[in-house]
Amino acid sequence: MTGSDRDTVLNGIRAALKRGPLPDPTRAELDRRMADHAAHVVPAIARGTHAELVRRFLETAEAAAATVATVPPGSEGAAVERFLRQHNLPTRVAVAADPRLDGLEDRGVLTVERRGTPTGDDLVGVAHALAGIAETGTLMMASGPHSPSTLNMLPDTHIVVVRQTDVVGGLEDAWARLRAHAPEGPPRTVHLITGPSRTGDIEQTIQLGAHGPRRLHIVMVEDTADGAAV
Amino acid sequence: MHVTSRQFKDNIKGAVSDANLRHSLATMKTGFRAKRGIAVAALPEFEALRDAGKAIKDHALQHLDHYLERFEAKVLEGGGHVHWARDADSACRAVLDICRQHGARTVTKGKSMVAEEIELNAYLEKNGVRPVETDLGEYIIQLRHELPSHIIAPAIHVRKSQVAQTFRENHPQFPADRALEEPRDLLDEARTVLRSHFLGADVGITGANLLIAETGSTVIVTNEGNGDLTQLLPRVHIVVTSIEKVVPTLEDASTILRLLARSATGQAMSSYTTFSTGPRRPEDPDGPDHFHVVLVDNGRTGMLGTEFHEALRCIRCAACINHCPIYGAVGGHAYGSVYPGPIGSVITPALASLEEAGSLPNASTLCGRCEAVCPMKIPLPRMLRHWREHEFARHLTPPRMRWGLRLWAFAARRPALYRLGTGMAGRMLSRMAGRRGRLSSLPLAGGWTQVRDLPAPPPGGTFMARYKRGQTH
Incomplete structure (x- = not known):
């Protein structure tokens, strides 16, 4: 048939x-x-020096209703804790098994409930982005052994750590990163995330926090003095 | 495709006197239209992107067989399955078979216009599988047993007080005296109810905004996150989509993504643009174990190579709908098709039949706004005119209209007679209108004068008569 x-x-x-x-x-x-993989029209907002792109990424992410904090390497855990306390949110978190997030457990200020896939009851999820796209303030999240996709969707509060070196200009640059990360083809789920979930389905009034996260907080980790990420 | 467009003329009478609908449609001007305007103005490259987007889709359609084969090969390579469906029945059967294979009793669904087109919900219900819509708008209309009235805002016709009423009737688990006045209350209640469905469903069904031939990925563009929970939590992910959605590469997709959200909701990017490629990998901690793509034709190859070919470029952003004065006056349900507005009036006669949907191409003033805002530059007014030609050629127009047109054509081919006739009619109308300059009733023009006055031609004769006399105004 x-x-x-x-x-x-x-x-x-x-x-x-x-x-x-x-x-x-x-x-x-x-x-x-x-x-x-020829590019077509790449808008000017996707181009600039790396410093300009980092600044634009933070601005456009905020314009999409995400919150942002820029911190030195090693203080990701403190940044996560500060954000949660400021918003009177629980400090129990589900954290992706990405080794770059191991530091969150060490400091003892956060209670790491689990590493890996969240349950429906986890209120805060912390994940690591593959790239930040300056053009639109978008995070690129790629599924893999250390990065469950449900962590981007189930918890009420979504906190994403992204390295300054991983900020790229436009979508085309993000695809180049993705191809370098997974030369055999894209991982199962690639999320391009721009702000928290929202809906306008009731009388066209935008409400943040539909089925996915109600809040998106981005922790941007500065480059070290020699220009490399830790 | 089952449509009730024959009732269009009766439907519009109810629509224009529906106060709730009037209120809902009025918000479109400050909502979708204003937001699109701001987003487009903020991107200097928007026009260049439109040209590039058009070229990409034209190229993909011209080589559609090749790119679909490449897409299929990639899906298979990644461990997924592809099911080809020539029509709605075949597509519904493919979905049901997959559900049965996995012993599924409940399925969650992300928003999919193709699923609406093939009437998948009714088919599944009839066969013992319960579909639960998870997009807020779709969920509301599913509870109300209604069809979507807009392709990206399916419940745009429903007011919040009506949503509250619907929720009170359908959610007996909550206290009867709870507050449900604000959109926030309504959203939170839907979120709570749907959470349990997400976590308990056996199968998740989504649509696709794009298919990527290069990678075998399906792409959804959403804001709520429901489409992601729908596809990530159950063991089986089924994508119901149509053949014209395929583009060659991720770079091609980039151009279309830059146009889509801006044209639809005025966002630079929607909250979630999700690329799904095959089932979960052995080492992945989550994601579906099985991945199926149902590729639906259902009349689309019938449009290829015809004067309606270019409508297959449509990316379903709804900009034409949001800017259409007819849609703005009558809403989506009047069209009797899940695809309303200008694009609906072009594709419904092609996907259903001109016999069923002949009223729709006539429901346009041909003002051209739809084409002006279409990110894919689809010549919608020209296509509406083509349908009118087909309608006339196939003798589907009512005898009175045919006689009227024939009479007009007879006169129009004889300029002297035409001028004599229009001159006489003009003078007569001016005299009948008297000093008011307007007519409140006129034989044969009841359709117009029932609801408004007909302005009489100004004294001084027709344009041609004035021109001959050398008058400039």
Whole structure:
């Protein structure tokens, strides 16, 4: 059944376009186009010096209703704790098993409930971003052994650590990062996250905190003096 | 596709006198339209992106078979499954089969217009599988047993007091005297109720805004996060989507993403743009074990290569709907199709039939706003005119209209006769209108004069008569 539907659809397309199957040279050309990854129109907001891009990332993220804090390397845990106390939120957190977040456990100011996949009851989740996209203040989160995707969605409060060196200009730069991170093809889930969840479905009144997180807090980790991330 | 567009003319009478609907539609001007305007003005490259987006979709449609095959190969390579569906019935059966394979009793659903088009919910219910809509707007209309009235804001016609009433009737687990006045209260209650569905569902169904041939990824663009919880928590993720959504690469997708959210809600990016590629990997801590993509045709190949070909570029942003004066006056339900507004009036006759949906291409003043705001530059007014031509050629227009048009055509081909006729009619109308300059009733023009006066032609004759006399104004 499915086999015949497949033929019906593909042959239908060819008949409608008044041609048969594409000749091999054309197919090879199309495959080359796919492999080239050529960019089209890249807006000016996706370009600039790295310092400009970092500044723009923080501005655009705030414009999308995220909150941001820039901290020196090693003080991620303190930054997370400060944010939670300021907002009178519980300091029990579910943290991704990413080794770059190990420091959150060490300091003893936070109660790390679990490392890894959250349950429906975890109120605060801490994750690490693969990149920050300056163009729109977007975080790129890639699923993997140390980064469960449900951590981006289930907890009420979503805290994301992103390194300054991982801030890129536009979507195209983010794809380059993703391809370098996973050369065999994208991980199962890649989330581009811009602000907390929201809905305008009741009388077009925007409400933050729909089914996903009600708050998104970004902890930006500064580069070390020699320009490299810790 | 099942439509009730034959009742369009009756529906609009109810729609224009519905006070709740009037209120809801009035917010569109300050809502979607104003926000889009601000977002577009803030991006100097928007026009260049429109041209690039159009070129990408034209290229993808021209080589649609190739990119669909490449997409399919990538999904299979990643351990997913692809099901081709020539029509709605085949698509619904494919989804039900997957549900049965996994012994699914309840499924959660993210918002999908293709699922609405193929009437998937009714099919699943009939076959013992309970679908729960999780997008807030879709959830509201599912409880109210209604169809969506807008492609990105399905419950735009419902006021908050009506949502409160619906929730009181359907959520007996909460105290009867709870506060449900504010949108926040309503949202929090829906969030609580749907949480348990997310965590308990056997299968999650989403749509897709884009398919990426290069990677075999499906992409959803959402704000609520429901589409993510729908696909991440159950063991099985089914994507119900249509064949024209495929683009070659992530770079191609970037251009469309830059256009989509700005045109839809005026956001630079929606809260969540999610790329799903195959099932979870062995080492992944979460995500679905099974990944199925149902590729629906359901009339789309019938549009390829015709004068409606370019409508397949549509990315379902709803900008044309938000800017349409007709939609703004009658709302979505009057159209009798899950796709309302200008794009709906073009694709509904193609996906259903012109016999069923012939009223829709006529529900337009051809003002051109839809084409002006369309991020994919679809020539919607031209297509509406094409449908009117088809309607006339296939003798689907009512005899009175055909006679009227024939009479007009006869005169229009004879300029002297035409001028004589219009001159006489003009003078007669001016005389009948008297000093008021307006007519409150006129034989054969009841459709107009029932609800408003007809302005009479000003004295001084027709344009041609004045022109001959050398008058400039």
